Amino acid sequence: MYNSLTRIQNVFGFFTTVAFVVAAFIAASDFAYDRTPSAHIKTTNVQVVKGRPHYYSTKKEEYAIMKFSMDADLSSLFTWNTKQVFVYVTAEWTSPSKSSASAAAANQTNSAVIWDSIITAPSSDHLANIGPATLKKLRKSAAGKAVDPKRGLLSLKNQRPKYQITHPTGRIAETTDVRLRIHYNVQPWVGFLTWSQTERDFGRWLRMKDGLSRAFTLPAVKKKDEGKKAKA
Amino acid sequence: MMGGLQNPRQLAAQVLNFGLILSTAFMVSKLPPGSHAPATFAFQSVFSTGMHYNKNNPANNSCFFPPKQMWKGLSVISDSPSPIVVVLSGSMEPAFQRGDLLFLWNRNVMAETDVGEVVVYNVKDKDIPIVHRVVRKFGEGEHAKLLTKGDNNAADDTELYARGQDYLERKDIIGSVFAYIPFVGYVTIMLSEHPWLKTVMLGIMGLLVVLQRE
Numbered sequence: 001m002y003n004s005l006t007r008i009q010n011v012f013g014f015f016t017t018v019a020f021v022v023a024a025f026i027a028a029s030d031f032a033y034d035r036t037p038s039a040h041i042k043t044t045n046v047q048v049v050k051g052r053p054h055y056y057s058t059k060k061e062e063y064a065i066m067k068f069s070m071d072a073d074l075s076s077l078f079t080w081n082t083k084q085v086f087v088y089v090t091a092e093w094t095s096p097s098k099s100s101a102s103a104a105a106a107n108q109t110n111s112a113v114i115w116d117s118i119i120t121a122p123s124s125d126h127l128a129n130i131g132p133a134t135l136k137k138l139r140k141s142a143a144g145k146a147v148d149p150k151r152g153l154l155s156l157k158n159q160r161p162k163y164q165i166t167h168p169t170g171r172i173a174e175t176t177d178v179r180l181r182i183h184y185n186v187q188p189w190v191g192f193l194t195w196s197q198t199e200r201d202f203g204r205w206l207r208m209k210d211g212l213s214r215a216f217t218l219p220a221v222k223k224k225d226e227g228k229k230a231k232a
Numbered sequence: 233m234m235g236g237l238q239n240p241r242q243l244a245a246q247v248l249n250f251g252l253i254l255s256t257a258f259m260v261s262k263l264p265p266g267s268h269a270p271a272t273f274a275f276q277s278v279f280s281t282g283m284h285y286n287k288n289n290p291a292n293n294s295c296f297f298p299p300k301q302m303w304k305g306l307s308v309i310s311d312s313p314s315p316i317v318v319v320l321s322g323s324m325e326p327a328f329q330r331g332d333l334l335f336l337w338n339r340n341v342m343a344e345t346d347v348g349e350v351v352v353y354n355v356k357d358k359d360i361p362i363v364h365r366v367v368r369k370f371g372e373g374e375h376a377k378l379l380t381k382g383d384n385n386a387a388d389d390t391e392l393y394a395r396g397q398d399y400l401e402r403k404d405i406i407g408s409v410f411a412y413i414p415f416v417g418y419v420t421i422m423l424s425e426h427p428w429l430k431t432v433m434l435g436i437m438g439l440l441v442v443l444q445r446e
Binding site for chain 2: 008012013023084088090108109113116118120124127128167168185187188190191193195
């Protein structure tokens with residue numbers, strides 16, 4: 001009865017059970033923390049240029065380059081179970097659908113990420129894909145802290161977009177009612193992935209306060225601007 | 233649960249259940265920039281003996297459910313052919329690393345699959361599941377055009393798609409990631425990269441069956 005196999009079996013079984021129960025508690029603890037995210041975003045400079053999807057392409061497309069300024073307070077998202085927060089800014093607009101097949105949907109919604117950023121928690125800095133100097137600086141900024149809510153405070157002035165966007169038709173100039181929106185995705189050490197709520201609160205997690213820019217219209221194609229590179 | 237763990241056959245069954253659950257969680261390759269797609273792994277058949285063995289043993293009340301039923305159940309609930317997947321490479325780092333376990337959900341109950349979601353998709357005519365984030369969506373419904381990108385990659389996935397395929401559609405996606413457990417999937421990677429481990433496990437299993445008296 002009490003041979004070594006049984007003992008190994010008991011130890012292994014007990015270990016897995018304890019590990020899963022602890023993991024479940026850690027995952028559940030997310031719901032006990034308040035989340036009070038807020039953000040403001042506005043465009044500072046919007047251009048549309050002609051470009052090619054890649055170097056060898058002969059196709060000409062219009063690309064929108066939307067510079068923006070934003071201030072975000074996502075500090076409440078950083079808890080002991082936060083591995084990283086992925087922040088991203090999307091541009092949203094509707095375009096009239098051209099095909100008769102989808103006549104029911106008179107307008108098609110579009111959304112595209114124009115900028116994103118990975119904010120690691122101090123506990124996951126070593127996993128970030130950054131150079132040694134940057135890593136040292138990042139480590140120093142949160143020396144001695146396991147959780148650093150300050151990293152959730154973002155302030156960008158006249159930020160260039162990381163991605164220059166177009167529409168599958170290749171035409172995007174003079175699009176009306178474009179809005180920028182800030183989103184986040186909290187990725188935990190263990191448990192559920194969570195995204196920003198835009199409409200309703202969920203328990204202690206409040207929806208994103210503001211975080212949507214005013215509607216704006218894209219300008220006409222800027223002439224004689226071949227220097228701009230196509231999509232990143 | 234300790235009561236059910238009194239003999240080595242059940243230990244073996246439990247270990248194999250564990251292996252089976254993880255092995256049927258088929259591998260998700262996240263391609264780092266410039267690398268070639270790694271092959272996917274399928275070794276369910278190797279473990280099917282363990283499965284039947286367990287089925288004939290309903291008294292086994294270990295903490296792992298009979299894997300086949302559990303797997304099918306999860307599959308039905310989540311509407312995904314593969315509700316649990318193991319991460320193979322690092323294009324979504326630092327969020328997901330090699331050996332992490334992802335849980336997928338493939339139903340659009342509240343809203344459509346949207347920009348920002350992390351999805352597992354299959355490229356047309358290729359059986360290489362990839363987990364990346366949706367970064368663009370044009371249009372609505374099942375023919376909406378979706379573009380994906382790995383958080384850790386510089387470029388989007390246009391290069392990875394099939395020839396002539398510029399965007400994904402909803403049907404290419406086999407699920408969105410909703411939960412995450414680190415490390416656990418490493419067992420699967422170990423087993424598939426060192427096939428002799430499987431032989432050893434089966435050998436021990438067979439030996440125990442032979443040696444064990446009821």
